[in-house]
Amino acid sequence: MQAVLAIAIGILTASGVYLLLRPRSFQVIMGLTLLSYAVNLFIFSMGRLKVDSEPILLAGVNSTLANTADPMPQALVLTAIVIGFAMTALFLVVLLASRGLHGTDHVDGEDGER
Secondary structure (H helix, E strand, O other): OHHHHHHHHHHHHHHHHHHHOOOEHHHHHHHHHHHHHHHHHHHHHOOOOOOOOEOOOOOOOOOOOOOEOOHHHHHHHHHHHHHHHHHHHHHHHHHHHHHHHHOOOEOOOOOOOO
């Protein structure tokens, strides 16, 4: 399970970096989104992948991290998802405004075919 998660994080990171280096604004935004997903998975994996672990404290069971899930990475990822969604919406509005003003969606503002 850990190898699959590590491979998924690596693929998301590589795809995000590749898209960040593309000349069009929409591809850059998708690259940032993929990178944020990779970071979210990484933070979530820092809370240890534990199967059949209790998410809350139970009576009669010692409350240690060995027998309970750590809620902090889950809370951080949930917050990051909300912030990432707002950031993506803002970037899309800026992309549309930039395309309306300049007539192109290239990052540097110049079309490579001219």
